[in-house]
Amino acid sequence: MAFSSRKRHEIAANLRVIWREPLLFVTIIGIFYFLLTFVAFPIFQVIKTSVTVDGRLNFSNYASLFRATYYFEPFLNSMVLGVVTATVGTIVGFVFAYGITRTPLPFKRFFRLTVTFPIISPPFVVALAAILLFGRAGSLTPILQAFIGKYSIYGLGGLVLVETIAYAPTAFLVLVGILSAIDPALEDAAMDLGAKRLQVFKSVTLPLATPGIASAWLLVFIQSIADFGNPMVISGDYRVLSVQAFLQITGMYDLPRGATLAVLLLIPTLVAFFLQKYWVSRKSYVTVTGKPTSATIRNLEWYIKGPVYALCSAFTLLVFLFYGTVIYGSFQRLWGVDATLTLQNYTQMFEVGKDYIIDSLTLSTVATPITGLLGMFIAYLIIRKKFIGRGLMEFTSMLTFAVPGTVVGIGYILAFNQRSALFPVVLTGTAWIIIILLIFRNMPVGIQSGTAALQQIDPSIEEASTDLGANSGTTFRTITLPMIAPAFFSGLVYSFVKAMTAISAIIFVVSGRWNLITVAILGFVDNSQYAPAAAMSILLIFIVLVALGLIQMVVNRIGRGTRTTTIVR
Amino acid sequence: MKEDYLRLTNLVKIFGEGEGEVRAVDNVELEVREGELVTLLGPSGCGKTTTLRMIAGFEFPSSGEILIDDEKINEVPPNRRPTTMVFQNYALFPHMTVGQNISYGLRIKGGNAASIKSRTEEIMRLVGLQKMGDRSPAQLSGGQQQRVSLARSLVMEPKVLLLDEPLSNLDAKLRVATRLEIRRLQQRVGITSVYVTHDQEEAMVLSDRIVIMRGGKIQQVGTPHEIYAHPANRFVADFIGRVNFVESRIAKHSGSEVEVELFGQGYRVSSIHGDLKEGDRTLVVVRPETVELTAKQAGRPTGTVTEVVYLGNEMTYRVRVGEDTLTIRIADPLLNPWFAEGDEVSLIFKEKSLHVLPYEPPEAD
Numbered sequence: 013m014a015f016s017s018r019k020r021h022e023i024a025a026n027l028r029v030i031w032r033e034p035l036l037f038v039t040i041i042g043i044f045y046f047l048l049t050f051v052a053f054p055i056f057q058v059i060k061t062s063v064t065v066d067g068r069l070n071f072s073n074y075a076s077l078f079r080a081t082y083y084f085e086p087f088l089n090s091m092v093l094g095v096v097t098a099t100v101g102t103i104v105g106f107v108f109a110y111g112i113t114r115t116p117l118p119f120k121r122f123f124r125l126t127v128t129f130p131i132i133s134p135p136f137v138v139a140l141a142a143i144l145l146f147g148r149a150g151s152l153t154p155i156l157q158a159f160i161g162k163y164s165i166y167g168l169g170g171l172v173l174v175e176t177i178a179y180a181p182t183a184f185l186v187l188v189g190i191l192s193a194i195d196p197a198l199e200d201a202a203m204d205l206g207a208k209r210l211q212v213f214k215s216v217t218l219p220l221a222t223p224g225i226a227s228a229w230l231l232v233f234i235q236s237i238a239d240f241g242n243p244m245v246i247s248g249d250y251r252v253l254s255v256q257a258f259l260q261i262t263g264m265y266d267l268p269r270g271a272t273l274a275v276l277l278l279i280p281t282l283v284a285f286f287l288q289k290y291w292v293s294r295k296s297y298v299t300v301t302g303k304p305t306s307a308t309i310r311n312l313e314w315y316i317k318g319p320v321y322a323l324c325s326a327f328t329l330l331v332f333l334f335y336g337t338v339i340y341g342s343f344q345r346l347w348g349v350d351a352t353l354t355l356q357n358y359t360q361m362f363e364v365g366k367d368y369i370i371d372s373l374t375l376s377t378v379a380t381p382i383t384g385l386l387g388m389f390i391a392y393l394i395i396r397k398k399f400i401g402r403g404l405m406e407f408t409s410m411l412t413f414a415v416p417g418t419v420v421g422i423g424y425i426l427a428f429n430q431r432s433a434l435f436p437v438v439l440t441g442t443a444w445i446i447i448i449l450l451i452f453r454n455m456p457v458g459i460q461s462g463t464a465a466l467q468q469i470d471p472s473i474e475e476a477s478t479d480l481g482a483n484s485g486t487t488f489r490t491i492t493l494p495m496i497a498p499a500f501f502s503g504l505v506y507s508f509v510k511a512m513t514a515i516s517a518i519i520f521v522v523s524g525r526w527n528l529i530t531v532a533i534l535g536f537v538d539n540s541q542y543a544p545a546a547a548m549s550i551l552l553i554f555i556v557l558v559a560l561g562l563i564q565m566v567v568n569r570i571g572r573g574t575r576t577t578t579i580v581r
Numbered sequence: 582m583k584e585d586y587l588r589l590t591n592l593v594k595i596f597g598e599g600e601g602e603v604r605a606v607d608n609v610e611l612e613v614r615e616g617e618l619v620t621l622l623g624p625s626g627c628g629k630t631t632t633l634r635m636i637a638g639f640e641f642p643s644s645g646e647i648l649i650d651d652e653k654i655n656e657v658p659p660n661r662r663p664t665t666m667v668f669q670n671y672a673l674f675p676h677m678t679v680g681q682n683i684s685y686g687l688r689i690k691g692g693n694a695a696s697i698k699s700r701t702e703e704i705m706r707l708v709g710l711q712k713m714g715d716r717s718p719a720q721l722s723g724g725q726q727q728r729v730s731l732a733r734s735l736v737m738e739p740k741v742l743l744l745d746e747p748l749s750n751l752d753a754k755l756r757v758a759t760r761l762e763i764r765r766l767q768q769r770v771g772i773t774s775v776y777v778t779h780d781q782e783e784a785m786v787l788s789d790r791i792v793i794m795r796g797g798k799i800q801q802v803g804t805p806h807e808i809y810a811h812p813a814n815r816f817v818a819d820f821i822g823r824v825n826f827v828e829s830r831i832a833k834h835s836g837s838e839v840e841v842e843l844f845g846q847g848y849r850v851s852s853i854h855g856d857l858k859e860g861d862r863t864l865v866v867v868r869p870e871t872v873e874l875t876a877k878q879a880g881r882p883t884g885t886v887t888e889v890v891y892l893g894n895e896m897t898y899r900v901r902v903g904e905d906t907l908t909i910r911i912a913d914p915l916l917n918p919w920f921a922e923g924d925e926v927s928l929i930f931k932e933k934s935l936h937v938l939p940y941e942p943p944e945a946d
Contacts, residue, residue, distance in 0.1 A: 021643070021644070028656050032656075032657075032658055032661070033658060470670060470672060472668045472669070472670060472672040473672040473673075473674060473675075475637075475639055475659070475666070475668070475672065476666070476668055476672035476673075476674070476730075476733070477674070477685070478638075478639075478658070478659040478660045479637060479638075479659050479660070479662075479664070479665050479666045479734075480660075480665060480685050480686030480689060480733065480734075480737060481660050481661075481686050481689045481690050481737070482660055482685075482686075482689045483658075483660050486689060490685075491674055494676045495674075495675065495676060
């Protein structure tokens with residue numbers, strides 16, 4: 013498509029303007045270089061490796077897709093797992109969201125906290141708890157067996173249970189936003205016109221919430237098929253893509269096969285992601301403003317309240333049971349054998365894991381502020397600046413969010429275990445590869461919270477700064493950053509939590525010299541040392557909670573200063 | 582004094598593309614004298630704010646030129662332009678004190694701290710914000726915030742001061758007081774200013790000259806009096822003040838005067854439209870306050886009162902004359918006879934206050 017002469021004229025004018033702010037120009041080029049090198053290049057390497065056999069272009073890996081069990085079985089399994097988990101998780105999330113926004117459920121804050129708790133814990137802790145409870149030596153295994161006969165927690169059933177607990181919170185958060193944005197007056201109007209409660213739900217609430225439900229379903233689907241920690245612990249003979257790709261590469265050293273499995277994982281994830289981002293979210297009838305509409309909750313019939321309360325309570329109980337078990341297990345001498353309470357797991361965990369803890373803290377502490385700043389700066393560029401390639405920058409920086417960790421991890425070893433034109437230093441084995449991976453994997457959330465914050469700030473405040481003579485850099489430093497500080501710090505919290513609990517991508521780039529807590533926990537689980545694994549998980553959750561508390565304090569303090577933004581309309 | 586201190590030549594701004602293309606600013610030509618205050622006036626969407634933002638550098642022209650003091654600034658970024666802007670919502674930095682807000686531009690520019698301090702204090706005295714330096718913007722009233730915004734722009738001593746509806750967030754009374762204050766300040770400092778507003782009264786009070794815009798195009802440029810007394814077209818006449826249009830035809834044309842018939846009587850009226858010929862359809866512009874009402878008199882146009890509204894300082898009548906219904910405002914109701922609905926009245930038009938325009942059909946809206 014040829015540009016009109018006016019378009020060309022405007023592009024040229026934009027270029028000349030950017031040229032007058034060389035620092036901004038250089039920064040944009042720099043960010044593009046980083047995104048190319050640390051986001052696009054690794055993914056490209058995975059795809060390239062999957063179509064390279066003996067150094068030549070060869071599609072044999074894909075040709076054998078439907079013949080080779082080692083390809084289509086994990087693919088089908090992952091899809092089944094994703095669909096089932098997404099469905100169950102969305103139902104749980106919806107019922108919870110409905111309970112919180114549309115019923116007089118008591119202790120709403122408590123329910124809300126409990127259902128979102130799994131988000132901040134390392135994902136596989138749930139799997140660990142499932143083993144402690146329902147595994148071969150599980151404390152509830154005999155009781156359960158009395159009801160349903162012999163079963164194994166290892167497999168699809170266990171995975172769905174565990175991933176539902178881990179990812180239903182995601183669905184909940186999406187749906188609670190959607191439901192509280194639907195004006196209850198609409199439901200009142202339907203009832204006023206003669207619809208019964210159930211008819212109101214079917215004809216008004218549900219249709220309005222459908223885009224949100226689709227969105228939640230797709231997000232849980234993505235998280236489920238991309239999950240590595242839980243299947244690694246509990247999938248048993250049920251082979252899924254993420255684990256198989258990992259085993260092919262670290263166990264069999266079969267890079268092309270591992271890469272092919274990774275691509276098989278990448279495709280459905282990307283499809284789901286773009287469906288969610290560009291199609292479903294556009295169908296939405298409601299704009300989530302974060303401003304809850306005042307709900308008019310009248311007396312609900314028992315047949316609505318009953319099931320909703322029961323499910324909320326049951327799920328909450330399950331969360332308590334699972335995390336309680338991990339705490340309880342961390343103090344037992346030998347799970348299922350010797351229930352004597354002891355601190356030995358903690359001492360053992362410290363002896364073995366001290367270096368892991370220090371490494372995790374060090375690397376996360378280095379990565380977090382860089383992630384936060386970069387995220388905010390990219391958000392600033394995307395929202396406030398006009399430059400060629402702005403859309404591309406947004407797309408690329410969001411890509412790491414959509415791409416499963418396993419794919420990114422494989423991409424990083426393929427891309428950085430040798431020099432390349434893009435990056436002339438071998439990174440594998442260094443602390444840098446871990447830090448860089450953490451930065452670029454966690455950045456999208458920083459960008460998102462930055463984008464949201466910036467959209468609420470009147471651009472004329474920044475224009476005023478430019479108008480008075482400040483260039484883009486000075487404006488960002490003296491005006492934008494102080495105003496989006498709360499978003500910046502919550503971005504920091506998220507990055508830190510994610511950095512501390514990361515596993516799927518990071519497991520490919522850890523080394524003897526630099527290792528992480530999550531990898532250590534997985535190691536304990538692998539050796540069936542469940543008690544130290546539990547102890548270390550508890551420590552990890554504790555560290556995360558402390559960090560959350562600390563940063564919350566900082567935000568509150570800053571928040572007090574910026575609460576004066578009432579003049580910002 | 583330079584006649585074209587600020588000069589806009591063939592300025593065009595197009596947003597969107599193809600079907601959705603909008604010419605927000607369409608061939609705007611304007612010269613602003615040094616020290617002059619020019620208002621861009623028009624309804625929303627007329628292109629006035631876009632024009633202002635192009636002068637400030639927040640939008641780049643699709644074509645045309647912007648010159649300040651003979652320097653072409655089309656593509657100079659806003660931070661290097663000799664302009665500063667007072668924003669509609671003030672855009673005060675919420676995390677800085679009043680003093681920090683005002684001195685921001687000076688601090689960015691650099692220079693010694695003592696002189697920055699003294700200039701900041703001086704400007705704060707000028708706008709009446711003494712001792713407010715340490716307050717946070719949120720602690721100020723709307724009017725004070727507005728003055729901070731003005732001071733922040735003035736302290737930079739820009740070549741051109743831009744004001745984007747600076748009074749629209751103030752309540753009515755304060756708006757009236759503040760616009761006079763701005764006018765005095767602007768004349769005292771002698772700063773060349775471009776002021777955007779949609780409030781015609783504000784424009785009349787403040788401006789040396791008014792630029793009336795509509796659909797991206799300039800409709801008329803002139804002093805408040807020129808615009809009110811000799812509007813260039815139906816839109817301008819209608820937009821500024823209240824007006825009656827009476828359709829007629831040109832009876833005779835001689836030089837700068839034309840003769841028109843109004844309700845059976847001939848009037849000699851001055852016209853700025855030299856191209857009006859005998860027999861042309863025309864609109865006679867009758868301002869409501871220029872008509873006198875008397876009890877029915879022979880030999881004068883006569884009508885029937887259909888509506889009477891008492892406003893304290895004036896009476897507003899609706900009078901049907903033939904097929905037209907005119908609005909007529911009589912100031913000082915106590916000194917004039919009162920008429921009631923259904924009364925027959927005669928209307929006295931004064932040649933000096935009538936004005937003719939080429940015929941345009943009424944807006945369909």
